Amino acid sequence: MPLYRDEAVVLRTQKLGEADRIVTLLSRYRGQIRAVAKGVRRTASKFGSRLEPFMVVDAQFYEGKSLDIVNQVETIGSYGGQIIEDYGAFTAANAMVEAAERLTSEESSPQQYLLLVGALRSLAGKEHDSSLILDSYLLRALAIAGWAPSFDNCARCEAMGPHSAFVMQVGSVVCQNCKPIGAVAISTDTSDLLGALLSGDWDLAETASDQARSSASGIVAAYSQWHIERGLKSMPHVERA
Amino acid sequence: MYEGVIQELIDELGRLPGVGPKSAQRIAFYLLQADADQAKRLAEVLTEVRERVRFCEQCGNVAEAELCNICRDPRRSKASICVVEESKDVQAIERTREFKGLYHVLGGAISPIEGIGPDNLRIKELVSRLADPDIKEVIIATDPNLEGEATATYLTRMLSPMGITISRLASGLPVGGDLEYADEITLGRAFEGRRTVS
Ligand SMILES: [Zn+2]
Ligand SMILES: [Zn+2]
Numbered sequence: 001m002p003l004y005r006d007e008a009v010v011l012r013t014q015k016l017g018e019a020d021r022i023v024t025l026l027s028r029y030r031g032q033i034r035a036v037a038k039g040v041r042r043t044a045s046k047f048g049s050r051l052e053p054f055m056v057v058d059a060q061f062y063e064g065k066s067l068d069i070v071n072q073v074e075t076i077g078s079y080g081g082q083i084i085e086d087y088g089a090f091t092a093a094n095a096m097v098e099a100a101e102r103l104t105s106e107e108s109s110p111q112q113y114l115l116l117v118g119a120l121r122s123l124a125g126k127e128h129d130s131s132l133i134l135d136s137y138l139l140r141a142l143a144i145a146g147w148a149p150s151f152d153n154c155a156r157c158e159a160m161g162p163h164s165a166f167v168m169q170v171g172s173v174v175c176q177n178c179k180p181i182g183a184v185a186i187s188t189d190t191s192d193l194l195g196a197l198l199s200g201d202w203d204l205a206e207t208a209s210d211q212a213r214s215s216a217s218g219i220v221a222a223y224s225q226w227h228i229e230r231g232l233k234s235m236p237h238v239e240r241a
Numbered sequence: 242m243y244e245g246v247i248q249e250l251i252d253e254l255g256r257l258p259g260v261g262p263k264s265a266q267r268i269a270f271y272l273l274q275a276d277a278d279q280a281k282r283l284a285e286v287l288t289e290v291r292e293r294v295r296f297c298e299q300c301g302n303v304a305e306a307e308l309c310n311i312c313r314d315p316r317r318s319k320a321s322i323c324v325v326e327e328s329k330d331v332q333a334i335e336r337t338r339e340f341k342g343l344y345h346v347l348g349g350a351i352s353p354i355e356g357i358g359p360d361n362l363r364i365k366e367l368v369s370r371l372a373d374p375d376i377k378e379v380i381i382a383t384d385p386n387l388e389g390e391a392t393a394t395y396l397t398r399m400l401s402p403m404g405i406t407i408s409r410l411a412s413g414l415p416v417g418g419d420l421e422y423a424d425e426i427t428l429g430r431a432f433e434g435r436r437t438v439s
Contacts, residue, residue: 012354017259019422041419048418052387053354084391087398094353233356 005060006030007076009117010053011097015041023051023070024101025059028113031106035061035068047073054080054093054120077117079124088239089123092134095234096120099138102228103145111144131213131240132205135220136197143198147171147227151195154178162188166219168226184222190215214240247273299370301346301363303328311335311344318342321378324367324396326350326389330420334382337429342380345370350388351395359395367396371403378406380435384420385410393438401439408435 008025011032016022019041025033040048050057051070056077061068083089100116119137123130139149148171152161155172163173165183173191174183189212196204197216208216217240225231242248247269255265272280296302297309304310311317311331321342325331331344347362370376381396383389397407411434423431 015259019419042422045418048386054387080387084387084394087391087395090391090394091353098354234353237351237353237356237358 002063003060003071004030004063005058006033007056007058007113008033009097009100009113009120010051010055010057011101012053013037013051021051022067025057026100026104026113026116028110029108031108032101032104033061033068033106035070036064037070050075052080053097054083054124056117056120077121079120082124082126083120086126086130088241089126089130091234091238092130093120093123095134095232095238096123096137096141098232098234099141099224099228102232103141109144112141115140115144128202128206129213129241131217131238132197134238135194135217136200136205138220138224139194139198140200142224142227145227149194149198149223151191151198162191164188166191168222171223184219186219187212187215190219194219296346300344301328301348301366302331302344316341319373319375321380322367322370322376323380323382325382325420326384326392327421330382330384333421333423333428334432337425337432339429339432340380342378347383347392350383350392352388359399362392364396364399368399368403371400371405376405378408380432381407381409381438382420385418385423389420397438406437407439408437410435 006027006029008027010023010025012024013021016036019039021037021040023035023037025035027033037047037051039045040051050073055075056079058074058076059070060072062071083093096116096119100112104112115137119133122128122133142149150172152173153159154163154175155167155170156174156178159175161173163175164186165174165179166172166186167174167180167183173186189209193205193208193212193216221235225235243251251265251269254260254268255262260268293305294303297304297312298307299312300309302309302311318341322345323334323340323342324345324347325334326347326349328346331346334340345363345367347364349357349362351357351359351362371379379400381393383392393409400407410431
């Protein structure tokens, strides 16, 4: 059986049979991998703890007929322990890995991999408010997937912003003249914050008011649910500060 | 695809946890070839279990009456409640003979990615039980894996203002596992060495 090796982050685990798990991972070079981890639910398992969600590992797999089999696992980054200490961070991390699972496929996407690992590391290190990290992650993951939103110029006439309306279907702000029915009202503070979260300008993002944060979260949630078919199950459970 | 009732049986078996389509087919044909009594006994016990077994109104454990055997037992201490995910964890802890208090079965762990939040578990019921001043300690014995630990974090944060001692099973249970697979000695030690978290 052919062997391969890759860096990967664990997105999800599901029980299989008596003591095994099916582990869904996002790898650096091979996209998504679904593999069986044998015996990991027994408390004597050596690598059970390395294959929990949010773990970043260097793993070796056997290629199987339908599912591959995890053969060796070394830890690269262990973020789960710190993330679960903060319930809000735990719920945000759930939404991130679920979004990553839905926005990637078996096709290689090192960008999605690095973005997710960076976001989990940032959550674990409490670098920013967990809600801001989640919103930034979602905007950027959607952008890599081909749905980059825009918060500066009008999508239709390209008039310079700031603008006060956002069109979910287009993923962009629009000016007063181009504004269609059903556009969402957006304040300048909110569009500035969303732009900062998309570009990773944390200095600016950190200065945003609570009101801007909460309306930005609402727009990010709606925008993600719009593009991700059937939505994310985690979203209603995310605890916002 | 098989015809009619055979396919129905395969489909039903395939909906059971941990049973894939191949196993479902294997079990279905096993039952067809097994002696008629065996299949009949299985059908009877399935019906009976659904009719007779329900969930304890106090702790959520499996019960054959309003209250389970443990909640009805006058020798059990009312001073401590051990919180577990599933009824099978109650059985695992009972085997250690370390714990003489009562239980509270949550019905799972918090798992946002599966759409399971605190409101989908028996957490409200736990909080109302804790209004009883006889209760001095809550021992959180959720699974030693990520979701079990996150559930413990949530419970600790929610219950600590109530002024009850909250403890968590000692580590030694490797992270990643299911509580039901811990052997009696490891689980017994984890109980003895539990640490107060709030
Ligand atoms: Zn315009
Ligand atoms: Zn009971």
